[in-house]
Amino acid sequence: MDFLTVLGLVAGTLTTIAFLPQMYKTWQSKSAKDVSFVMLITFMSGLFLWFIYGIYLQALPIILSNGVCLFFNMIILWLKIKYR
Numbered sequence: 001m002d003f004l005t006v007l008g009l010v011a012g013t014l015t016t017i018a019f020l021p022q023m024y025k026t027w028q029s030k031s032a033k034d035v036s037f038v039m040l041i042t043f044m045s046g047l048f049l050w051f052i053y054g055i056y057l058q059a060l061p062i063i064l065s066n067g068v069c070l071f072f073n074m075i076i077l078w079l080k081i082k083y084r
Contacts, residue, residue: 005061012065019072023079032080040080044073 026032047070054062 008059008061009064012061016065016069016072019069019076023072023076026076026079026083030083032076032083035076035080037077037080040073040077044070044077047073 022035026035047066050062050066051070054060054066
């Protein structure tokens with residue numbers, strides 16, 4: 001694995017795990033009132049497009065980080081709808 005791939009994987013890991021505290025807090029508090037629905041949908045749309053872009057480029061760091069981040073944000077969206 002070359003340096004740029006490792007760099008991309010580390011960057012993707014850090015930006016992806018940044019959503020874990022929000023997901024955990026929403027699940028624990030059973031409240032997602034402070035999470036903007038419009039922000040979630042906009043951000044998830046961007047993540048999906050990055051994911052497709054990564055597939056096109058066959059760039060593992062882009063595919064993994066955006067795929068996992070999209071999954072985490074789907075959970076946050078589900079919690080927002082569930083605890084409305």
